[in-house]
Amino acid sequence: MSYAWFFAAAVFEIAGCYALWAWLRLDKSILWVLPGLLCLTLFAVLLTRVEAVYAGRAYAAYGGVYIVSSLTWLALVERIRPQWFDLAGGALCLLGAGVILYGPRLFSH
DSSP states (O other), X not given: OHHHHHHHHHHHHHHHHHHHXXXXXXXXXXXXXXXXXXXXXXXXXHHTTSOOSSHHHHHHHHHXXXXXXXXXXXXXXXXXXXXXXXXXXXXXXXXXXXXXXXXXXXXOO
């Protein structure tokens, strides 16, 4: 279930950051800031739903999911096809996120 919360959080974080990017870099209206701030708030709330005892561990594992979600955003929203090294790096990051998140459960005595 943690990965579902991570991916949902990532969508809102990326959307929120993209809204600010659109305002500051793409000359969109300042009204883009409002949905951006709402998305960033939802991101923070969703990240608290992750099944992790420590916030730092949840944030570290989230980093891998965020990277894969960003590459998905690149492909779907920005219409840029990720390169093989993007995909390979994303897969490594997702694997690392799994080790961080589930390692304590698998290897604790």
